Amino acid sequence: MHPLTVQQLLEVLDGELVSETSETGALRSLEICSVSTDSRTIQPQDLFFALSGPNFDGHDYLHEVIRARAAAAVVHRIPEEPLPLPFIRVDHTTVALQKLANWNRRMSDAVVIGITGSVGKTTTKQMLYQTLANAFPGCASPASFNNHIGVPLSLLQIEPQTEFAVIEIGTSRVGEIEHLAGIAQPEIGIVTEVGAAHLQGLQSVDQVAWEKSQLLNALPTSGIEIIPSRLQKHPAFRTRRSSQQMRTGTTPCASVRAEQVRKTDSGIQFAVEDREYHLPTLQPHWLDSALITIALCREFGCSTEMIQQGLDQFVPLPGRGNQIPTYFGRIIDETYNANPVSVISALRNFTHHHPQWLKIAVLGDLQDLGEHSIVFHRQVGREVALARLDFLLTLGPLAGEIARAAHHGGMPLCRIASFEQVQDLLMLLELWLEAPALVLVKGSRGMQMERIVEALQQPHSEQYPSGQVRIAA
Numbered sequence: 001m002h003p004l005t006v007q008q009l010l011e012v013l014d015g016e017l018v019s020e021t022s023e024t025g026a027l028r029s030l031e032i033c034s035v036s037t038d039s040r041t042i043q044p045q046d047l048f049f050a051l052s053g054p055n056f057d058g059h060d061y062l063h064e065v066i067r068a069r070a071a072a073a074v075v076h077r078i079p080e081e082p083l084p085l086p087f088i089r090v091d092h093t094t095v096a097l098q099k100l101a102n103w104n105r106r107m108s109d110a111v112v113i114g115i116t117g118s119v120g121k122t123t124t125k126q127m128l129y130q131t132l133a134n135a136f137p138g139c140a141s142p143a144s145f146n147n148h149i150g151v152p153l154s155l156l157q158i159e160p161q162t163e164f165a166v167i168e169i170g171t172s173r174v175g176e177i178e179h180l181a182g183i184a185q186p187e188i189g190i191v192t193e194v195g196a197a198h199l200q201g202l203q204s205v206d207q208v209a210w211e212k213s214q215l216l217n218a219l220p221t222s223g224i225e226i227i228p229s230r231l232q233k234h235p236a237f238r239t240r241r242s243s244q245q246m247r248t249g250t251t252p253c254a255s256v257r258a259e260q261v262r263k264t265d266s267g268i269q270f271a272v273e274d275r276e277y278h279l280p281t282l283q284p285h286w287l288d289s290a291l292i293t294i295a296l297c298r299e300f301g302c303s304t305e306m307i308q309q310g311l312d313q314f315v316p317l318p319g320r321g322n323q324i325p326t327y328f329g330r331i332i333d334e335t336y337n338a339n340p341v342s343v344i345s346a347l348r349n350f351t352h353h354h355p356q357w358l359k360i361a362v363l364g365d366l367q368d369l370g371e372h373s374i375v376f377h378r379q380v381g382r383e384v385a386l387a388r389l390d391f392l393l394t395l396g397p398l399a400g401e402i403a404r405a406a407h408h409g410g411m412p413l414c415r416i417a418s419f420e421q422v423q424d425l426l427m428l429l430e431l432w433l434e435a436p437a438l439v440l441v442k443g444s445r446g447m448q449m450e451r452i453v454e455a456l457q458q459p460h461s462e463q464y465p466s467g468q469v470r471i472a473a
Contacts, residue, residue, distance in 0.1 A: 015090045017086065018078055032047045043068070047070070047071055048073040062083060073087055097152045102185070112184055113165065114188065114218070116171065117193045117212065127286075128292065130314055134310055136163040138163055154168070155167065155184060176211070189226070189242075191226075194234065209234050209235075216242070226248065278308065293311070319334065328433050329358075329438055338366055343366065347383050357438045359390050360439045363443060364442070364444060365397070380405070399443070422451050
Protein backbone atom coordinates (compact mmCIF):
# COMPACT_ATOMS: atom_id res chain seq x y z
CA MET A 1 0.00 0.00 0.00
CA HIS A 2 1.13 3.56 -0.68
CA PRO A 3 1.59 5.38 2.65
CA LEU A 4 -0.77 8.24 3.47
CA THR A 5 -1.45 10.39 6.51
CA VAL A 6 -4.65 10.25 8.53
CA GLN A 7 -5.53 13.68 7.10
CA GLN A 8 -5.17 12.34 3.55
CA LEU A 9 -7.17 9.30 4.56
CA LEU A 10 -10.01 11.50 5.80
CA GLU A 11 -10.08 13.23 2.44
CA VAL A 12 -10.00 9.97 0.45
CA LEU A 13 -12.77 8.39 2.54
CA ASP A 14 -14.75 11.57 3.14
CA GLY A 15 -14.60 10.59 6.80
CA GLU A 16 -14.74 12.31 10.20
CA LEU A 17 -12.02 11.95 12.82
CA VAL A 18 -13.32 11.05 16.28
CA SER A 19 -10.79 10.71 19.09
CA GLU A 20 -10.71 10.80 22.88
CA THR A 21 -7.38 12.61 22.79
CA SER A 22 -7.02 16.35 22.25
CA GLU A 23 -3.84 15.88 20.19
CA THR A 24 -5.69 15.60 16.90
CA GLY A 25 -3.03 17.61 15.09
CA ALA A 26 -0.38 14.96 15.70
CA LEU A 27 -2.92 12.27 14.90
CA ARG A 28 -3.79 13.80 11.55
CA SER A 29 -0.13 13.68 10.53
CA LEU A 30 0.22 10.01 11.53
CA GLU A 31 1.24 7.88 8.52
CA ILE A 32 -0.77 4.77 7.62
CA CYS A 33 1.08 2.05 5.68
CA SER A 34 -1.16 -1.03 5.92
CA VAL A 35 -4.74 -2.06 6.59
CA SER A 36 -6.53 -5.05 8.11
CA THR A 37 -10.10 -6.32 8.24
CA ASP A 38 -9.38 -9.22 10.61
CA SER A 39 -8.91 -8.59 14.33
CA ARG A 40 -7.22 -12.01 14.66
CA THR A 41 -4.30 -11.13 12.38
CA ILE A 42 -4.05 -7.36 12.73
CA GLN A 43 -0.54 -5.98 13.30
CA PRO A 44 0.60 -2.95 15.32
CA GLN A 45 -0.06 0.37 13.55
CA ASP A 46 -2.44 -1.21 11.02
CA LEU A 47 -5.57 0.69 10.04
CA PHE A 48 -8.56 -1.51 10.94
CA PHE A 49 -11.74 -1.51 8.83
CA ALA A 50 -14.75 -2.64 10.88
CA LEU A 51 -16.63 -4.37 8.08
CA SER A 52 -20.15 -5.68 8.64
CA GLY A 53 -21.96 -8.55 6.94
CA PRO A 54 -24.84 -10.98 7.50
CA ASN A 55 -22.79 -13.14 9.87
CA PHE A 56 -20.19 -10.77 11.32
CA ASP A 57 -19.62 -7.22 12.53
CA GLY A 58 -16.13 -5.85 12.92
CA HIS A 59 -17.41 -3.32 15.45
CA ASP A 60 -17.75 -6.21 17.93
CA TYR A 61 -13.97 -6.75 17.94
CA LEU A 62 -12.65 -3.29 18.68
CA HIS A 63 -11.23 -4.37 22.06
CA GLU A 64 -9.04 -6.95 20.26
CA VAL A 65 -7.97 -4.24 17.81
CA ILE A 66 -6.93 -2.01 20.71
CA ARG A 67 -4.91 -4.83 22.30
CA ALA A 68 -3.16 -5.34 18.96
CA ARG A 69 -2.12 -1.62 19.06
CA ALA A 70 -3.80 -0.65 15.78
CA ALA A 71 -3.23 2.92 14.61
CA ALA A 72 -6.95 3.68 14.13
CA ALA A 73 -10.23 2.10 13.07
CA VAL A 74 -12.59 2.99 10.26
CA VAL A 75 -16.16 2.56 11.55
CA HIS A 76 -19.67 3.54 10.61
CA ARG A 77 -20.83 3.35 14.23
CA ILE A 78 -18.98 4.96 17.14
CA PRO A 79 -18.97 2.74 20.26
CA GLU A 80 -21.04 4.04 23.17
CA GLU A 81 -18.25 3.38 25.66
CA PRO A 82 -15.12 5.56 25.44
CA LEU A 83 -12.23 3.61 23.88
CA PRO A 84 -8.55 4.59 23.59
CA LEU A 85 -8.53 4.28 19.80
CA PRO A 86 -8.92 6.97 17.14
CA PHE A 87 -11.94 6.39 14.89
CA ILE A 88 -12.61 7.51 11.36
CA ARG A 89 -16.37 7.57 10.93
CA VAL A 90 -17.76 6.91 7.44
CA ASP A 91 -21.19 6.14 6.04
CA HIS A 92 -20.29 2.56 5.05
CA THR A 93 -17.04 0.80 5.91
CA THR A 94 -17.07 -1.55 2.88
CA VAL A 95 -17.52 1.39 0.51
CA ALA A 96 -14.72 3.20 2.36
CA LEU A 97 -12.42 0.18 1.84
CA GLN A 98 -13.22 0.25 -1.87
CA LYS A 99 -12.48 3.99 -2.05
CA LEU A 100 -9.09 3.49 -0.42
CA ALA A 101 -8.29 0.59 -2.77
CA ASN A 102 -9.14 2.67 -5.81
CA TRP A 103 -6.98 5.53 -4.50
CA ASN A 104 -4.08 3.11 -4.00
CA ARG A 105 -4.51 1.78 -7.51
CA ARG A 106 -4.54 5.31 -9.00
CA MET A 107 -1.41 6.23 -7.08
CA SER A 108 0.51 3.41 -8.75
CA ASP A 109 2.13 2.99 -12.17
CA ALA A 110 1.74 -0.79 -11.88
CA VAL A 111 0.07 -2.61 -14.77
CA VAL A 112 -3.20 -4.00 -13.40
CA ILE A 113 -4.31 -7.29 -14.97
CA GLY A 114 -7.92 -8.29 -14.34
CA ILE A 115 -8.93 -11.97 -14.63
CA THR A 116 -12.42 -13.44 -14.61
CA GLY A 117 -14.03 -16.66 -15.85
CA SER A 118 -16.43 -19.43 -14.86
CA VAL A 119 -13.46 -21.78 -14.43
CA GLY A 120 -9.69 -21.42 -14.57
CA LYS A 121 -9.31 -17.87 -13.29
CA THR A 122 -7.43 -18.81 -10.11
CA THR A 123 -5.12 -21.26 -11.89
CA THR A 124 -4.40 -18.69 -14.62
CA LYS A 125 -3.82 -15.96 -12.06
CA GLN A 126 -1.37 -18.14 -10.15
CA MET A 127 0.51 -19.31 -13.25
CA LEU A 128 0.75 -15.79 -14.65
CA TYR A 129 1.88 -14.29 -11.36
CA GLN A 130 4.52 -16.94 -10.68
CA THR A 131 5.97 -16.47 -14.17
CA LEU A 132 6.00 -12.66 -14.19
CA ALA A 133 7.36 -12.53 -10.64
CA ASN A 134 10.60 -14.10 -11.87
CA ALA A 135 11.33 -10.86 -13.73
CA PHE A 136 9.31 -8.08 -12.08
CA PRO A 137 8.15 -7.10 -8.58
CA GLY A 138 4.42 -7.71 -8.44
CA CYS A 139 1.46 -8.98 -6.47
CA ALA A 140 -1.65 -11.09 -7.00
CA SER A 141 -4.97 -11.69 -5.31
CA PRO A 142 -4.50 -14.06 -2.35
CA ALA A 143 -6.43 -17.34 -2.64
CA SER A 144 -9.76 -16.33 -4.19
CA PHE A 145 -10.03 -12.73 -3.04
CA ASN A 146 -12.35 -11.83 -5.91
CA ASN A 147 -15.46 -10.19 -4.44
CA HIS A 148 -16.46 -6.75 -3.11
CA ILE A 149 -14.05 -7.16 -0.19
CA GLY A 150 -11.38 -9.38 -1.74
CA VAL A 151 -10.72 -7.17 -4.77
CA PRO A 152 -10.06 -4.05 -2.63
CA LEU A 153 -7.79 -6.00 -0.29
CA SER A 154 -5.90 -7.33 -3.32
CA LEU A 155 -5.43 -3.82 -4.71
CA LEU A 156 -4.15 -2.61 -1.34
CA GLN A 157 -1.18 -4.97 -1.76
CA ILE A 158 0.16 -2.65 -4.48
CA GLU A 159 3.21 -0.80 -3.15
CA PRO A 160 5.36 1.96 -4.69
CA GLN A 161 7.80 -0.60 -6.15
CA THR A 162 5.07 -2.86 -7.60
CA GLU A 163 5.23 -3.17 -11.40
CA PHE A 164 2.27 -5.49 -12.00
CA ALA A 165 -0.80 -6.69 -10.11
CA VAL A 166 -2.88 -9.71 -11.11
CA ILE A 167 -6.38 -9.17 -9.74
CA GLU A 168 -9.01 -11.92 -9.79
CA ILE A 169 -12.55 -10.60 -10.28
CA GLY A 170 -15.56 -12.82 -9.60
CA THR A 171 -19.29 -12.36 -9.88
CA SER A 172 -22.53 -13.88 -8.65
CA ARG A 173 -24.99 -11.21 -9.78
CA VAL A 174 -25.54 -8.71 -12.58
CA GLY A 175 -23.39 -5.59 -12.38
CA GLU A 176 -20.76 -6.95 -9.98
CA ILE A 177 -17.90 -7.14 -12.48
CA GLU A 178 -18.63 -3.65 -13.78
CA HIS A 179 -18.47 -2.34 -10.21
CA LEU A 180 -15.30 -4.22 -9.24
CA ALA A 181 -13.57 -3.37 -12.53
CA GLY A 182 -14.37 0.28 -11.84
CA ILE A 183 -12.40 -0.03 -8.60
CA ALA A 184 -9.49 -1.98 -10.12
CA GLN A 185 -9.29 -0.02 -13.40
CA PRO A 186 -7.41 -2.80 -15.25
CA GLU A 187 -5.33 -2.15 -18.33
CA ILE A 188 -5.35 -5.83 -19.32
CA GLY A 189 -8.46 -8.01 -19.20
CA ILE A 190 -8.55 -11.83 -19.32
CA VAL A 191 -11.66 -14.02 -19.56
CA THR A 192 -10.77 -17.69 -19.12
CA GLU A 193 -14.11 -19.40 -19.79
CA VAL A 194 -17.89 -19.00 -19.75
CA GLY A 195 -20.19 -21.68 -18.38
CA ALA A 196 -23.02 -22.54 -16.02
CA ALA A 197 -22.03 -20.92 -12.72
CA HIS A 198 -23.81 -18.64 -10.24
CA LEU A 199 -27.07 -19.06 -12.14
CA GLN A 200 -29.06 -18.24 -9.01
CA GLY A 201 -28.07 -14.63 -9.59
CA LEU A 202 -27.19 -14.60 -13.30
CA GLN A 203 -30.09 -16.77 -14.58
CA SER A 204 -28.51 -18.09 -17.80
CA VAL A 205 -25.19 -18.89 -19.45
CA ASP A 206 -25.76 -16.00 -21.88
CA GLN A 207 -26.11 -13.68 -18.88
CA VAL A 208 -22.88 -15.12 -17.45
CA ALA A 209 -21.12 -14.33 -20.74
CA TRP A 210 -22.46 -10.78 -20.80
CA GLU A 211 -21.40 -10.25 -17.19
CA LYS A 212 -17.88 -11.58 -17.83
CA SER A 213 -17.55 -9.34 -20.89
CA GLN A 214 -17.94 -6.29 -18.67
CA LEU A 215 -14.33 -6.74 -17.60
CA LEU A 216 -13.27 -6.09 -21.19
CA ASN A 217 -15.65 -3.12 -21.40
CA ALA A 218 -13.75 -1.55 -18.49
CA LEU A 219 -10.44 -1.53 -20.37
CA PRO A 220 -9.03 1.68 -21.84
CA THR A 221 -8.80 1.86 -25.63
CA SER A 222 -5.05 1.29 -25.24
CA GLY A 223 -5.67 -1.90 -23.25
CA ILE A 224 -5.18 -5.56 -24.07
CA GLU A 225 -7.90 -8.19 -23.97
CA ILE A 226 -7.19 -11.92 -23.93
CA ILE A 227 -9.79 -14.66 -24.32
CA PRO A 228 -9.77 -18.27 -25.59
CA SER A 229 -10.58 -18.29 -29.30
CA ARG A 230 -13.67 -20.47 -28.68
CA LEU A 231 -15.35 -17.58 -26.85
CA GLN A 232 -15.08 -15.37 -29.92
CA LYS A 233 -18.21 -17.04 -31.32
CA HIS A 234 -20.33 -15.71 -28.47
CA PRO A 235 -22.11 -12.38 -29.16
CA ALA A 236 -20.86 -10.95 -25.86
CA PHE A 237 -17.26 -11.14 -27.11
CA ARG A 238 -17.57 -10.05 -30.72
CA THR A 239 -17.29 -6.32 -30.02
CA ARG A 240 -13.83 -4.82 -30.36
CA ARG A 241 -13.14 -2.91 -27.16
CA SER A 242 -9.40 -2.24 -27.07
CA SER A 243 -6.53 -1.63 -29.41
CA GLN A 244 -5.01 -5.08 -28.91
CA GLN A 245 -6.86 -8.38 -28.88
CA MET A 246 -5.35 -11.80 -28.28
CA ARG A 247 -7.15 -15.08 -28.87
CA THR A 248 -5.55 -18.21 -27.43
CA GLY A 249 -6.17 -21.84 -28.34
CA THR A 250 -5.29 -24.65 -30.71
CA THR A 251 -7.42 -23.62 -33.71
CA PRO A 252 -6.25 -21.59 -36.74
CA CYS A 253 -8.26 -18.53 -35.60
CA ALA A 254 -6.16 -18.25 -32.43
CA SER A 255 -3.54 -15.49 -32.57
CA VAL A 256 -1.54 -17.25 -29.86
CA ARG A 257 -1.83 -20.87 -30.97
CA ALA A 258 -0.52 -24.09 -29.47
CA GLU A 259 0.69 -26.47 -32.17
CA GLN A 260 2.19 -29.96 -32.11
CA VAL A 261 0.49 -30.63 -28.77
CA ARG A 262 1.53 -34.01 -27.42
CA LYS A 263 1.63 -35.79 -24.10
CA THR A 264 4.88 -37.08 -22.67
CA ASP A 265 5.69 -39.03 -19.54
CA SER A 266 6.35 -35.77 -17.70
CA GLY A 267 3.57 -33.53 -19.03
CA ILE A 268 2.41 -31.74 -22.18
CA GLN A 269 4.75 -30.58 -24.93
CA PHE A 270 3.65 -27.92 -27.41
CA ALA A 271 4.93 -25.13 -29.64
CA VAL A 272 3.90 -21.48 -30.03
CA GLU A 273 5.34 -19.79 -33.13
CA ASP A 274 8.04 -22.46 -33.37
CA ARG A 275 9.08 -21.94 -29.76
CA GLU A 276 8.90 -25.14 -27.74
CA TYR A 277 7.26 -25.18 -24.30
CA HIS A 278 6.67 -27.88 -21.72
CA LEU A 279 3.84 -27.89 -19.19
CA PRO A 280 4.68 -30.22 -16.28
CA THR A 281 1.16 -31.64 -15.92
CA LEU A 282 -1.10 -34.09 -17.69
CA GLN A 283 -4.14 -31.89 -17.11
CA PRO A 284 -5.03 -30.57 -20.60
CA HIS A 285 -7.19 -27.71 -19.31
CA TRP A 286 -4.04 -26.10 -17.89
CA LEU A 287 -2.95 -25.56 -21.48
CA ASP A 288 -5.43 -22.65 -21.67
CA SER A 289 -3.76 -21.02 -18.66
CA ALA A 290 -0.32 -21.63 -20.15
CA LEU A 291 -1.23 -19.98 -23.46
CA ILE A 292 -2.62 -16.92 -21.67
CA THR A 293 0.56 -16.77 -19.61
CA ILE A 294 2.76 -17.03 -22.71
CA ALA A 295 0.75 -14.37 -24.56
CA LEU A 296 0.96 -11.83 -21.76
CA CYS A 297 4.51 -12.55 -20.61
CA ARG A 298 5.76 -11.95 -24.14
CA GLU A 299 4.07 -8.53 -24.00
CA PHE A 300 6.14 -7.87 -20.86
CA GLY A 301 9.29 -8.76 -22.79
CA CYS A 302 9.90 -12.15 -21.18
CA SER A 303 12.03 -14.61 -23.14
CA THR A 304 11.00 -18.18 -23.92
CA GLU A 305 13.45 -19.36 -21.26
CA MET A 306 11.95 -17.06 -18.61
CA ILE A 307 8.44 -18.21 -19.46
CA GLN A 308 9.45 -21.87 -19.34
CA GLN A 309 11.04 -21.30 -15.95
CA GLY A 310 7.71 -19.95 -14.69
CA LEU A 311 5.78 -22.92 -16.11
CA ASP A 312 8.25 -25.32 -14.50
CA GLN A 313 7.77 -23.63 -11.12
CA PHE A 314 3.99 -23.51 -11.27
CA VAL A 315 2.27 -25.02 -8.25
CA PRO A 316 -1.56 -24.91 -8.17
CA LEU A 317 -3.32 -23.75 -5.04
CA PRO A 318 -4.82 -26.53 -2.86
CA GLY A 319 -8.03 -28.04 -4.17
CA ARG A 320 -7.41 -27.22 -7.83
CA GLY A 321 -6.26 -30.42 -9.44
CA ASN A 322 -3.47 -31.34 -7.04
CA GLN A 323 -2.43 -34.99 -7.21
CA ILE A 324 -1.88 -36.36 -3.72
CA PRO A 325 -0.02 -39.69 -3.29
CA THR A 326 -1.62 -41.98 -0.74
CA TYR A 327 -1.53 -45.57 0.46
CA PHE A 328 -3.86 -46.82 -2.31
CA GLY A 329 -2.56 -44.71 -5.19
CA ARG A 330 -3.51 -41.05 -5.75
CA ILE A 331 -6.22 -38.53 -4.99
CA ILE A 332 -7.01 -35.80 -7.53
CA ASP A 333 -8.06 -32.97 -5.24
CA GLU A 334 -10.56 -30.74 -7.07
CA THR A 335 -12.41 -29.75 -3.91
CA TYR A 336 -12.11 -25.98 -3.96
CA ASN A 337 -15.28 -25.45 -5.99
CA ALA A 338 -17.28 -26.88 -8.86
CA ASN A 339 -19.73 -26.08 -11.62
CA PRO A 340 -20.84 -28.23 -14.57
CA VAL A 341 -18.07 -26.96 -16.87
CA SER A 342 -15.28 -27.68 -14.41
CA VAL A 343 -16.67 -31.10 -13.40
CA ILE A 344 -17.01 -32.27 -16.99
CA SER A 345 -13.50 -31.04 -17.75
CA ALA A 346 -12.17 -32.88 -14.68
CA LEU A 347 -13.95 -36.09 -15.67
CA ARG A 348 -12.62 -36.03 -19.23
CA ASN A 349 -9.11 -35.46 -17.96
CA PHE A 350 -9.53 -38.10 -15.25
CA THR A 351 -10.09 -40.90 -17.75
CA HIS A 352 -6.65 -40.35 -19.32
CA HIS A 353 -4.72 -40.77 -16.06
CA HIS A 354 -3.16 -44.19 -15.33
CA PRO A 355 -5.34 -46.30 -17.69
CA GLN A 356 -4.77 -49.53 -15.75
CA TRP A 357 -5.71 -48.13 -12.34
CA LEU A 358 -9.08 -48.37 -10.62
CA LYS A 359 -11.02 -45.11 -11.23
CA ILE A 360 -13.43 -43.74 -8.62
CA ALA A 361 -15.22 -40.37 -8.80
CA VAL A 362 -16.61 -38.80 -5.63
CA LEU A 363 -18.86 -35.88 -6.62
CA GLY A 364 -20.83 -33.48 -4.44
CA ASP A 365 -23.72 -31.11 -5.07
CA LEU A 366 -23.19 -28.35 -7.62
CA GLN A 367 -24.74 -25.35 -5.94
CA ASP A 368 -26.00 -21.96 -7.14
CA LEU A 369 -27.30 -23.25 -10.48
CA GLY A 370 -30.79 -21.79 -10.22
CA GLU A 371 -33.97 -23.32 -11.60
CA HIS A 372 -32.13 -25.58 -14.08
CA SER A 373 -29.96 -27.20 -11.41
CA ILE A 374 -31.33 -30.72 -11.96
CA VAL A 375 -30.71 -30.47 -15.72
CA PHE A 376 -27.05 -29.57 -15.13
CA HIS A 377 -26.55 -32.38 -12.61
CA ARG A 378 -27.99 -34.87 -15.09
CA GLN A 379 -25.66 -33.52 -17.77
CA VAL A 380 -22.73 -34.30 -15.47
CA GLY A 381 -24.16 -37.76 -14.82
CA ARG A 382 -24.26 -38.55 -18.53
CA GLU A 383 -20.62 -37.51 -18.73
CA VAL A 384 -19.79 -39.90 -15.89
CA ALA A 385 -21.34 -42.74 -17.88
CA LEU A 386 -19.27 -41.85 -20.94
CA ALA A 387 -16.10 -41.74 -18.82
CA ARG A 388 -16.46 -45.48 -18.05
CA LEU A 389 -15.34 -45.15 -14.44
CA ASP A 390 -15.19 -48.13 -12.11
CA PHE A 391 -17.24 -46.53 -9.33
CA LEU A 392 -19.23 -43.36 -8.62
CA LEU A 393 -20.13 -42.03 -5.18
CA THR A 394 -22.17 -38.85 -4.72
CA LEU A 395 -22.74 -36.63 -1.71
CA GLY A 396 -25.83 -34.49 -1.24
CA PRO A 397 -29.40 -34.49 -2.56
CA LEU A 398 -28.61 -32.69 -5.82
CA ALA A 399 -25.68 -34.97 -6.62
CA GLY A 400 -28.10 -37.87 -6.47
CA GLU A 401 -29.27 -36.68 -9.89
CA ILE A 402 -25.71 -37.25 -11.15
CA ALA A 403 -25.95 -40.85 -9.95
CA ARG A 404 -29.35 -41.42 -11.57
CA ALA A 405 -28.22 -39.98 -14.91
CA ALA A 406 -25.02 -42.05 -14.84
CA HIS A 407 -27.10 -45.21 -14.39
CA HIS A 408 -29.50 -44.21 -17.17
CA GLY A 409 -26.44 -43.62 -19.34
CA GLY A 410 -25.33 -47.22 -18.91
CA MET A 411 -23.24 -47.34 -15.72
CA PRO A 412 -24.12 -50.47 -13.69
CA LEU A 413 -26.20 -49.69 -10.62
CA CYS A 414 -23.98 -51.89 -8.43
CA ARG A 415 -21.11 -49.47 -9.05
CA ILE A 416 -23.02 -46.35 -8.00
CA ALA A 417 -23.91 -45.10 -4.50
CA SER A 418 -25.41 -41.85 -3.18
CA PHE A 419 -25.10 -40.49 0.35
CA GLU A 420 -26.23 -37.62 2.54
CA GLN A 421 -23.49 -38.05 5.17
CA VAL A 422 -19.73 -38.01 4.63
CA GLN A 423 -19.03 -40.80 7.10
CA ASP A 424 -21.44 -43.17 5.36
CA LEU A 425 -19.80 -42.40 2.02
CA LEU A 426 -16.32 -43.03 3.41
CA MET A 427 -17.30 -46.44 4.74
CA LEU A 428 -18.32 -47.70 1.29
CA LEU A 429 -15.46 -45.90 -0.45
CA GLU A 430 -12.94 -47.76 1.69
CA LEU A 431 -14.60 -51.06 0.77
CA TRP A 432 -14.46 -50.24 -2.94
CA LEU A 433 -10.84 -49.09 -2.90
CA GLU A 434 -8.29 -51.46 -4.32
CA ALA A 435 -4.72 -50.42 -5.02
CA PRO A 436 -3.65 -49.01 -7.34
CA ALA A 437 -6.56 -46.56 -7.49
CA LEU A 438 -7.16 -42.99 -8.58
CA VAL A 439 -9.89 -41.06 -6.75
CA LEU A 440 -11.31 -37.79 -8.10
CA VAL A 441 -13.00 -35.64 -5.42
CA LYS A 442 -14.98 -32.59 -6.56
CA GLY A 443 -18.02 -30.55 -5.46
CA SER A 444 -19.16 -27.04 -4.65
CA ARG A 445 -17.45 -25.10 -1.88
CA GLY A 446 -20.43 -25.44 0.43
CA MET A 447 -20.16 -29.24 0.34
CA GLN A 448 -16.74 -29.20 2.07
CA MET A 449 -15.48 -32.07 -0.04
CA GLU A 450 -12.00 -31.56 1.40
CA ARG A 451 -13.22 -33.64 4.35
CA ILE A 452 -13.10 -36.67 2.06
CA VAL A 453 -9.58 -35.84 0.86
CA GLU A 454 -8.37 -35.46 4.44
CA ALA A 455 -9.91 -38.78 5.47
CA LEU A 456 -8.40 -40.62 2.52
CA GLN A 457 -4.93 -39.43 3.47
CA GLN A 458 -5.12 -41.17 6.84
CA PRO A 459 -3.83 -44.73 7.21
CA HIS A 460 -6.69 -46.98 6.20
CA SER A 461 -8.97 -48.17 8.93
CA GLU A 462 -8.70 -51.72 10.28
CA GLN A 463 -12.49 -51.70 10.59
CA TYR A 464 -12.96 -50.92 6.91
CA PRO A 465 -9.81 -52.25 5.21
CA SER A 466 -9.33 -51.15 1.64
CA GLY A 467 -8.34 -53.59 -1.05
CA GLN A 468 -10.32 -56.44 0.53
CA VAL A 469 -13.70 -56.07 -1.11
CA ARG A 470 -14.40 -55.43 -4.78
CA ILE A 471 -17.97 -55.38 -6.06
CA ALA A 472 -18.12 -56.65 -9.62
CA ALA A 473 -20.73 -55.78 -12.19
